[in-house]
Amino acid sequence: MMGRKEGLKRLLTSKAKTLELEIEQYLGLIDQSALLLEEAIKKYLNDRFEEFEKKSAEVKETERQADELRRQITHRLYAEMLIPDSRGDVLGLLETTDNLADVAKRVANHFSTEKPEIYPFLKDDFRELTEISIKAVHELTLAVRAFFRDVYRVTEHLDKVHFWEHEADEVEDRLKRKAFEAPDIREFSKRVHMRYFAERISLLADEAEAVAERLAISAIKRNL
Amino acid sequence: MPFGGLIFLTSGLYMGWSLGANDAANIFGTAVGTRMVPFRTAAIISIIFITLGAVVSGGGAAHGLGALGAVNALPGSFVVSLCAAFTVMWMTKAGLPVSTTQAIVGAIIGWNLFSGYATDQDALTRIVGTWIFGPLLGAGIAFLLFFLVRFLLGRFNIHLIRLDKYTRTALILAGMFGAYSLGANNMANVVGVFVEASPFTDIRLFGFTFTGTQQLFMVGGLAAGVGVATYSKKVMLTVGSKLFKLSPITAFVVIVSTALVLFLFASQGLKEAMESVGLPSFPLVPVSQSQAAVGSILGVGIAKGGRNLNLALLRNIVLGWVATPLMAALLTYVALFIMQNVFMQVVYV
Structure with missing residues (x-):
């Protein structure tokens, strides 16, 4: 009897529930890709290159999974005619969120192929920049989750995304100035290389902010 | 039933068609316009x-309308209904807000003036009173309902995907209620003027009596059905995307509160229940659905903080109170004169 009841319940809720779970899972993957990148960069900064490569591969794999899941969600939303009213918003949101995993993958890849020589006096700044940028991404995934479940809390998280993005900008700026002012770095190309990586890492926070702008508008629309 | 009877019913059928094409579209407009509910289901x-x-x-509100003036000859009913329909059509074409209720009331008064029957002042006051009270009540109900829905949504934190599912179900249930209330309250506008001169006789089947009046209402309902099937899709898409841009959830609030207003002015059972406990009851008269809807939309607007309040809507309501009955009355008076003296038909007895 219990089994039949459960079967019936599953039959009634499966479509919506599956999609809900997939969206949760997708946001989890985005979050995970950022956290894996953080780990990867920290390994790199500690000169543990083998471990870095391992983490870097994990970032790539997570990005691939997120991409696949996003396509599946998009297909489901259209094929099963769900949320016609806010479908455009949701799809746009998921797509731009996907950029975050994409940026994470590319940053990891740049480290892996270009193997930048990070000067010891810049290591702490790179570490801080990474941590702050990842915080922006994490806060953004929380905001997106709130958009689906508790729309009145979206702003709270978005404020934090903006805060971390601003912090990231400051650290990026500080890092670049140090790189260009430091007498230890002799070659100009190496200064430019430091600048390039600072900008790449900070791009994560910038992308998070771009999604945040979009999310703010979608959230207003959802406020009844 | 003589063939002539059928011909004279055509103007009523046209009114029924218009009810189905326009008013039914108000109910499912947002739901269909936003693709939450497929048109076929809505229809x-x-x-x-x-x-x-x-x-x-449907009988209650028709009785209330009948008290205003009992059009007692079929050719007279034909003219009254036709002139009301024409007023609605003309004003719609001119882009002016219009309500079938006000048109039919004006037309009946036109008949009263022509036939020399006195207009029952009490009935008139009751009906005109509801024109003001209907939108106000709609605004009040929508205002409260909006906060209730928002409270519930805030409390249960339903995931967007599941909320979508619940909203569809809610829109369908609200649509059922809306359509029922529309039939119960506004069908009086369509067939009310034919009640006294109804060409139908009672039919007894398996111990049930299907009265002539009920047959008349069923014919009106079917005419409305044709209106829904043939023309309402176009109107629904307009309502859903242009006129009132509502989200599916606010649409639900507006539909329910509009339906409640119509229901309150149509339910015999409710009237008796309220009277039995000594409460003041709602008179059973037709009220304007579109104006109740505009009232409800304003109610939601106020609940949202009054930022997007469109005061032109209010002005239009008041304009409708005056312009529609005046025009319908004038038109009916002239048309009755022509019917009587050119076509040699008896328009009153």
């Missing part, structure tokens, strides 16, 4: 529930 629900409301509960 089937509208047809069934409008007819059901008309047959089960």
